[in-house]
Amino acid sequence: MEKPRSIERWGVAVLPRLVSNSWVQAIHLPQPPKVLGLQM
Known part of the structure; x- marks a missing residue:
């Protein structure tokens, strides 16, 4: 099957x-997880 060129x-x-x-x-x-890890 050939694909339409529009697709x-x-x-x-x-x-x-x-x-x-x-x-x-x-x-x-x-x-964000890295920032939270640094804050903890």
Whole structure:
């Protein structure tokens, strides 16, 4: 089965956003526990 080009274009446009969002979350989420650990 061939994929419609519209879906391929959507994937190319969305994938970088998903990657950047997960990358930002991976950087920002671990910080609060570290701050709490330093305060304790």
